[in-house]
Amino acid sequence: MLPRNKPSGSRGPSGSRWQRGLRAAAVAATLLTATALPATTAHAQTAATSSGWNDYSCKPSAAHPRPVVLVHGTFGNSVDNWLVLAPYLVKRGYCVFSLDYGQLPGVPLFNGLGPIARSAEQLDAFVGKVRGATGAAKVDLVGHSQGGMMPRYYLKFLGGAAEVNALVGIAPDNHGTTLSGLTKLLPYFPGVGDLLTLATPSLADQVAGSDFITKLNAGGDTVPGVHYTVIATKYDEVVTPYRTQFLDGPDVRNVVVQDLCPVDLSEHVTVGTVDLVAYHExxxxxxxxxxxxxxxxN
Incomplete structure (x- = not known):
């Protein structure tokens, strides 16, 4: 068992030029990482159904009494993000469900782009749907990237703590991101960040020091009654510094995959989409x- 790790507290400057650069960097990084995922197709959707997840006739067993809701990351969707993890959990006997959230008009396939507070409302409604179909009093949430952070808004402000037993975040941007040194170059291209932010409001919300991140973490990282796990990789190039992913609270476990498997080379995308070390955790x-x-x- 690893000891609890405390967030490093690194937030980064909040000047407007720096913010514009960070937003542009976020778009560039997520666009690049999204291309590493297979595109959603009718074949992929069929594979999801035949693999046994999003089966609303599934009834939780005594061994696994809570359905698992998978929450994709920025530019992800309910299928592509979970082509490995969903079948992995189904094989272990879980009822598994995944949602699409944060859709923008005219933007197919790539989700998680809308305002994060609104996305949390979509998660709230989806959890209600899953609970209604399965008869479960509570669910467990597993999210990647934004999908590991956004549920905390639902837990803290939308009554989710009464409906959720555990939140497992894989590479979540719990305290925003600085995207390493990439942002030092981007302020030299004025206007690019603002243009992209207008199209993708969730990226502005994920900037370290944003109003959304500040509100989310005010008064503490966690809420009572929910078990929190954060699974991070030290090679994360999107949510940086990677230790800002960690949470601090009385029921938190912060894990670095390289502490479990030193030769694990997963970065931000692969730790959430194909990493069996992370999935065992x-x-x-x-x-x-x-x-x-x-x-x-494992």
Missing amino acids: VANALDPAHATRTDCF
């Missing part, structure tokens, strides 16, 4: 009473 977080050691061979 997800399974441990969902069923801590039966957790087993995670190493390079």
Whole structure:
């Protein structure tokens, strides 16, 4: 068991030129990482259905009494982000569901772009749908990137703490991001950040020090009654510094995959989409009473 890690507190400057550059960098980074994921097609949707997730006839078992809701990241969607993890959890006996959120008009496939507070309302409604279909009192949430951070708004401000047992965030931008040194160049291109931010409001919300991030973390990182796990990679090039992903609270476990498997080279996208070391830790977080050691061979 790893000791709890405290967030580093690094937030970055808040000057307007720096903010504009950061927003532009966020767009560039997420566009590049999104292209690493397979495009959503009818074939992929069929694969999702045949793999057993988003099956609203699924009834949770005594062994796994809570449905698992998967929350994709920025520029992700309900299928592409979960082509490996969803079947992995279904095979372990879970009822698994995934949603699309943060859609913008005229933008197909790439979601998680709208204002994050509004996306949290979509998550709230989806959890209600899943609970209604399965009869479960509570669900567990597993999210990647923005999908690991956005649910905290639902938990804190929309009553989600009464409906959620655990939140597992894989590479979540819990305290915003600075995107390393990339932003030092982008302020020299005035107007680019503002133009892109108008089209993708969620990116502005994810800037370290933004009004949204400040509100989200005011008064503490966690809410009572919810079990939190953060799974990070030290090679994350999008949410940086990577330790800003960590949460601080009485029921938090912060994990670095390289502490479990030193040769794990996953970065921001792959740790959430294909990393079996991270996924074993997800399974441990969902069923801590039966957790087993995670190493390079899990």
